Amino acid sequence: MRKVYLDHAATTPLREEVLEVMLPYFSQHFGNPSSIHWYGREIRKVVEAAREQAKALLGGSSGSIYFTSGGTESDNIAILGAAEALAKKGNHIITSAVEHHAVLDACKSLEKKGYELTVLPVNQHGLVSPDSLAAAITDKTVLVTIMHANNEVGTIQPIKELAAVARQHGVLFHSDGVQAVGQIPVNLDELGVDMYTISGHKIYGPKGVGALYIRKGVKVRPLYHGGAQEEKVRPGTENVAGIVGLARALELAVEEQRSLADTLLPLREKMIKGLTALPDVTLNGHTSLRLPNNVNISVDRVEGESLILSLDMAGIAVSSGSACTSGELEPSHVLMAMGLDHQTAHGSLRMTMGRSTSEQDIDYVLDVVPGIIERLRAMSPLKGEGGKQNVQ
């Protein structure tokens, strides 16, 4: 059976070139970078080179890279750390309704501690408006966190404009760029952000490693207490192999961003065109301010998990914003924030392409999906707008 992996927003395979540079750092070059002797000094150089490389690749000339255990930790350090460091200045933070849970739940944990939280709405395409941000900022606001690109619908936020609004008001701006890096150009100086999150496993690097960029002068209170590693922003002996892998993965992702986008854009458009031509199938997200690898549709009268299972049986791996797939009772908060009704949100399907995706894969998907939808609709008690023409 043909196997098609269309869940690259969930995770990506580690690249051979990345694995290769990581391997020596498990047993051969095993030293602790904090050690003063030769074994440690040798590794310290490697870690610092990775840090400088990552910083240069992200175009963040006025800050530093701090290595972490992944996107989730970077988001938490940025949000909890900055809010606590600025507790004397104010207690108001602002985020958006479509953030990843790593951001949203970190913000909500501050709310429980007595912070004031504003969750900015999005329009039907998932976009946050800079005007709404400007209107939400008060003299108590200390931090704004808005993601660069959304993991479910691929909507790309106007980060440069949003960060400029925050800067005008003297408020820190963090952005979660986990899904953006490698998909669209990222230059932190140009974006004007104070903090930025990346993760290894979304860019063909290792799982369990990420980084947080922090502009010079921005203070964060660490989540952990321990040694002096990562300037105490993130104590603990460094994940050296992971850090080396992250830097190499980032290098390849940045180098190849343009060519990957050029390959994926026509495939994305072909898939969107083919799928939305089916009866009662709609596109979620934005048509152009969209990651090149993301397709997200809603299939009316069909539930998302049953679509995933059916596609899985045909060898196609995808995901959904249906409640059944999140372990929660409510469907995706992202789709609901975009104004979808429950049924439409439950019937969503996310397909995220990657380096290995070919046109044949897309043809296969377009071949298989109509039959699956028809079969599930035939089982559904819900009827289409135009009567029963879709129900057999």
Added chain:
Amino acid sequence: MYSEKVMDHFQNPRNVGEIKDADGIGEVGNVRCGDIMKLYIKVGKDETIEDIKFQTFGCGAAIATSSIITELVKGKTLSEAVTISNKDVAEALDGLPPVKMHCSNLAADALRAAVEDYNKKKA
């Protein structure tokens, strides 16, 4: 995460469809939680379930539980059929993942609703 039996019923659901002149119809669930089950029964001699069909909007568990209950109760009397619990349905499928026990395991409720509907119509 699902048993082979669940996947079998999901892939080859038994008794899908609508009974046009059903004697009882039971519908449970709502779009909010993402599961709607509709069971149709045809009641024959001695109050036995002569025919049963289902239509379900929902996840794999919702479809599989609807499918298997049609097998479990076909030919049974109404009083036998209503003793089947949601738990019995889950067991007949070799179990369901814990998160599915509440939201998608509604087939026995749908059946009882269909029987109630039948009794109401008859009265």
